[in-house]
Amino acid sequence: MADLIVTALPHDALRETPTLTIASIDDATQRAAAVDAITAALADLSAKKAVQKALQYERAYGGAAIYVGAVDGSLDAEQPLQTQTIRAIRHLTVFERRQLIAVEYQQDPMKPDYGKPTLYQVHSFTGVGTGQNVHASRLVIFPGRRVTDRNPTENAGWGDSVLSLVWDALRIFNQSWLGVGYTMLDFSVAIMKIKGLASILAANSPEAVANRAQAVELGRSIAKTILLDSEEEYERKTTTLAGVPDVLGQVMHRLAAAARMPISKMFGQSASGLNATGEGDARNWYDAVAAYQEDSVRPAYEKLLKLLFASKTGPTKGIEPENWALKFPPLWQSTAKEQAETRKIVAETDAINYDMGLVTSEELRTSRFGGEEYSAETEIDSAPDLSESLALATATEQTTQPAQEVQVATQKPTIELTPTDLATIVTVNEARAQRGLPPRPDGEVTIAEFQARNATVIAKAQEATDPSAAPPTP
Structure with a gap:
């Protein structure tokens, strides 16, 4: 369930690849060719896959970043990216929050990025090397769920995971279903009544009891028959599960509410009730996905596009098109x-x-x-x-001046x-x-x-x- 909570929004937000429109190109053929070239360049960089992966890391770990491998003439990644000198973009590399540690922050309150990290240190999971410093302008940052801005250095400059919101509900959900599993193992218990059982045990003859029980089970296994003495009894008692489905249903609703997902989306259940079609759940979920696209997906995609436009060897040869826009395909498809x-x-x-x-x-x-x-x-x-x-003319006035004076034009x-x-x-x-x-x-x-x-x-x-x-x- 944790995997579904983490991946559902990024998956649906980028289920269809975003499209690009360029209104400044009047000719339809030229416009289509320009859009195709830009789309192909994004595909060569695996931009959609990189953004989707970073979004999943952000939700799971509380932050992520995409390193843009731009060739701008600088050999030091610690220096700010010079967009006006970008010659090419070679690759996009996704980092988890645990691989990037903020080491410098913007201290000037007059700057728009005040309080945000300006320099990160990249750490390898293998622990080899001391780490490479990278300027924030070379990264597309996915900051994670921001809890407070009071202490920007807390959590090494990152936010919080969405799993922190559902941890308690997820733990209760798992424990509830584990309890049901244990109950099913003990769902039916065999009871055998043997005359004089207490006397047999008092005489220190447990072997006799064990042998009798084995004989009963052997007969039940081979002949599907239980052989009993006239004074013996054999029966099975089942554990009642009355009320358990209702409890599990409430636990499932609690988890879905904590994850902010419709229960039909989280558990694949159809809407129940009279005249229930599930359209309300689908609309609520698609509204949440659309908001997520605008808040998280669009800024990342547009930054990648602007850097791609600035590339001298890119599809636009370093010139950003006028009146371009990024559009997300409809989340639902009409028949x-x-x-x-x-x-x-x-x-x-x-x-x-x-x-x-x-x-x-x-x-x-x-x-x-x-x-x-x-x-x-x-x-x-x-x-x-x-x-x-x-x-509607409200007044017309024309004044005749002497011949030596300049005639003033009438104003209406x-x-x-x-x-x-x-x-x-x-x-x-x-x-x-x-x-x-x-x-x-x-x-x-x-x-x-x-x-x-x-x-x-x-x-x-x-x-x-x-x-x-x-x-x-x-």
Whole structure:
């Protein structure tokens, strides 16, 4: 169970490899080629495996680090990493907390890394050598569960293991199941009543009792029969287990609560009860995994990517792309039927937005099918500002000056309208005309009224395209 508690979050957080997007490259072919090159470079370094391993070490031991084998022209790893001179990244090495000891800390309270280690000493498990000092900038740090910042030097600069939270519950769980195992060994006891047993023992004749018991067991083993005297009795008594399942169930719930995991995830049990589907447990677990991705996985991955971008022989030749982003694939996968239903609702929404003149067919085509895969997100080009053409002039003043004076241009103060205000003023056909689209027969109503008439379809589309509104499929 301890292994599951340690590995479950890192495993699910990186079950699918994170993807990279680069919005600054307009050409789809060039964008895909750049993403593929960066992804291949990460795969060559086994970045996903290294991050996952470090996350597991962090949860198990209270900390870990990835040493980035960057070639920056310095032969001393004790010096800060010079990102502007990185020529290549050779390897990624994962260290446990027990292999790294903080030897220097940031003492300047004005620095953003105040109180954090700036220099570590690497120790080998073999005990050979005195250890190599490594600057913190050359490491991707996984600090462990932080208990307090009062004494940063405690635990050699590291945090605590997640197993410290569940130690008592885990011990009770193991003892409970061990007790059940011992009970099963003594579940059934044979009882044999022999007339005059006390007299036989008093006469110091235990051999007679042993011989009689052996004869009974021999007959039961060979002939499946027990031969007894008329005054002898043989029976078996079983240990009652009433209430034990309830106790074990409570112990299991206690352990799952301490580990902050659904009991269905920890023990593989389906949800019980009327109309129980397990979707609630799956949603809670996926929410926890998503939060873990943002808190622990993203910072590590993004630091590795930035160092890879800085490499002169890397996929970007030392130039960091503009508008790049790291995305995590959905934690649950929709079935083919659910995907088809979602696309149908998105298509209906697209038709409404197109009829209102909010988007063009080219924008819809590019948004849905212009990327590496289908997307329900809509990206539009810069549209003309309707507020300029519909601004209300509140005053106009023109002053005629003498011929020798310079004529002052008339200024027209305007009121800037919000999109909500415009929707109550601009009609659908006016909006379509702004985008060069033909009018609609029912387009003489305002955008707000048109949206109100189609509120049901729009609501269904929002529900289908919002991942948080759709029930997960474990």
